[in-house]
Amino acid sequence: MQGDGLLKAKAEIHTSIRASSSLIVILVVININDNKMNYRFLCLAFCVLFLSINFLHAQQYEEYQLRLEPVWSRVADALGEPGSVESAEFSPNGKYIVSGTKYDNSVIMWRTSDGQELWRKYAAEEVERVGFSADNQYVAACSEDFKITVYEAATGDIEKVIELKVAVDGLTWAHGRNVLAIGEEKNDREGDVGGIIRLYQMPDWEEVQTLDFGGTVNELFFSSDDQYLLATGHGGFKVFDLTEGKVAHAYRPKDYDIFVTGVFSPDAHHVFAADRKGNMHLVDWKNDKIRKIFNHTGKKIESVSWHPNGDYLTCVGHDSYIRVYRVSDVMTYKNDRIRVAHKSWAGDHAEYMDFNADGSFLVSAHQNGLIKLWAWMGEDPNLNDKRHRKVSSTQSDAKMKN
Numbered sequence: 001m002q003g004d005g006l007l008k009a010k011a012e013i014h015t016s017i018r019a020s021s022s023l024i025v026i027l028v029v030i031n032i033n034d035n036k037m038n039y040r041f042l043c044l045a046f047c048v049l050f051l052s053i054n055f056l057h058a059q060q061y062e063e064y065q066l067r068l069e070p071v072w073s074r075v076a077d078a079l080g081e082p083g084s085v086e087s088a089e090f091s092p093n094g095k096y097i098v099s100g101t102k103y104d105n106s107v108i109m110w111r112t113s114d115g116q117e118l119w120r121k122y123a124a125e126e127v128e129r130v131g132f133s134a135d136n137q138y139v140a141a142c143s144e145d146f147k148i149t150v151y152e153a154a155t156g157d158i159e160k161v162i163e164l165k166v167a168v169d170g171l172t173w174a175h176g177r178n179v180l181a182i183g184e185e186k187n188d189r190e191g192d193v194g195g196i197i198r199l200y201q202m203p204d205w206e207e208v209q210t211l212d213f214g215g216t217v218n219e220l221f222f223s224s225d226d227q228y229l230l231a232t233g234h235g236g237f238k239v240f241d242l243t244e245g246k247v248a249h250a251y252r253p254k255d256y257d258i259f260v261t262g263v264f265s266p267d268a269h270h271v272f273a274a275d276r277k278g279n280m281h282l283v284d285w286k287n288d289k290i291r292k293i294f295n296h297t298g299k300k301i302e303s304v305s306w307h308p309n310g311d312y313l314t315c316v317g318h319d320s321y322i323r324v325y326r327v328s329d330v331m332t333y334k335n336d337r338i339r340v341a342h343k344s345w346a347g348d349h350a351e352y353m354d355f356n357a358d359g360s361f362l363v364s365a366h367q368n369g370l371i372k373l374w375a376w377m378g379e380d381p382n383l384n385d386k387r388h389r390k391v392s393s394t395q396s397d398a399k400m401k402n
Contacts, residue, residue, distance in 0.1 A: 064381045066312075068322060068344040068362060068374040072115040076108055077101040077369035085365035087352045091132045092175075094356040096153065097363050098139050099371050100127030102351075107141045107149075109156065112361070115373065119156035123149065129171040129219075133178050133202070140180055142168040148182055160205055166194040170220040170231065178202035183217025183231055197231055197240070211240050219261050223268035230271060232262035237273050239285050249285040261303045266310045274301035280315060282330055294335040296323070303352045307376075308359035312341065316350035316364060322374075346372060 076099040077083030084102040090112070091097070097110040105127055109118040123143035130141045138159060139151045148162040148171070162182075170183030179201055186195040197217060199209040215234035222229055228248065229240045236252035237259050251271070262273030270291070274280045278299050282291040301317040313325045324342040333339075348368040355362050355376075362374045380386075 064379055065377075066324065066342045066379050067377045068324070068342065069377050070344075071361070071373040071375050073370045073372040074110065074115045074117070075369055076365070076371045077106065078104045080369045081348075081367075083369035084367040085351060085369060085371055086127060087129045087131075088363045088365040088371045089131050089352075089354045090356040090361070090363060091136045091153070092134060092357060093136050094358075094361070096132075096136075097371070097373070098130045098132060098153075099365060100130035100141050101369070102126050105143070107139070107151065107156075109139070109153065110371070112356075112373065121151060121156050121158075123147070128167075128169050131171055131173050133173050133180070134175055135178060138178070138202075140171060140173070142171045142182060148180075150180075162200065162205065170197075170217040170233070172220040172222060174222050174226045175224055176226050179208070179226070181220050181222070181229060183213065183220050183233070186214075186216040186234065195233075197229070199242075209242065209245060211245070213238060216258075218259065221263050223264050224266060225268070228264070228268055230262055230264055232259040232273050234258050237262050237271060239271065249288065251281070251283055251285065253281075260301060263304055263306050265306050266308055272304050272306055272313055274304050274315060274317075276300045278317070280304065280313075282313075292330050292338075294330065294338055296335075296338070296340070302350060305353055305355055305362075308355055308357065309378075314353065314362070316346070316353050318349050320346055320348055322346050322350065322353070322362075322364060344374070 076085045083104055086100050086102045088097055088099040095112055097112055099108050105123045105125060106120055107123065107127060107130060108120045110116065111118055123141065125144040127141050127143050130139060132139055132153065137153055139153050141149050144167050146164045146167055148168065149158060150160040151157065152159055164184065167185045168182045169185055172181050179199055181197060181199050183197045184194040195213050195215050197211040197213055198207055200206065201208045213231050213233055217231050217233040219232045220229060227241065227243055229242055231238050231240065235256060238247050239249040241248040257275040257277060259273050259275050262271055264271060269284060269286055271283045271285050278295045278297045278301055279293055280295065280301060281293050284291055297319055299318040301315050303316050305314045311327055313327060313330060315323050321343045323340055325338060326341045329339050346364060346366065348366045350364050350366050352365040353362055360376055362376060364372045
């Protein structure tokens, strides 16, 4: 009943605002027609009208309603709308964000707390992907000039340049060790070249493992324990068991398509991947079972993510929204009945997104040259109480009482 009353009150407020706005317009017209140009009145009337419209259209949320709260946005590709940010990723400790761009070829280090730019470097050609090492000390970037450039995260100084024979689209670091994985494009015009995944071990940068994907690799993702490596690309996706150096699962739909993006679930039992037609695939790869294929936009999905708490899936692509789904809804309902748990208007198409380690923040990279930081606001009303109890139990006062 309280909810019904609140909705009724909001409806009455909106009705009052509409009525007031209409009355202001009428009064302004009358005032002008009477040639009584009272400029103070006109200014006041239009200010009230402007504020009323803004209030009316402002997005209102209840407490503990799932949402993404905008924090800041920054220009990462200096060309703006003609530019594009291809990648943006958090450092493992969450204190920094690195971005890579398509048209001004920049690699930029940002401070998460306030969006301060710390350093900026340039590649010779388009930067496809950037990422942090597990120890927060290094950043790697792959560019279309067949190079992998590794920078010192603190200074931007170049640590290592790896030169390849083909371009690279996929790049990621292992979670628990300083191993860098890169995935090549497939170039049939030069013969049977490319489509190889290469793993490099620091500090010697020795190539310790090679895996054959068989086509262009678009994205790579390690499982949390680094035992498995997910590769998405032309034709589908593959899960590689790195301890045995072989394919643990290959997913290739009947209708050939290019898989642009994919991630493991936090427990690595499932893969969530998307193709260029906007189809999103939720697959229990360990049991070789497709849990759901659904499509809500009909447009290319550029990036998907699985929230670290395991309960939510997110996607971005060739529309202007970040969409969030509950895993339970995707598992349970048919395509048309899967609810969008939340969607945030992000202003332009997105190329990439990444959660920090605990899922409290999300960064998104956009085709208008911007990166955006969002605060994740969840649905658990006891979150702060749980956090308080956990912190209190470890503080000096609690230890003295015990």
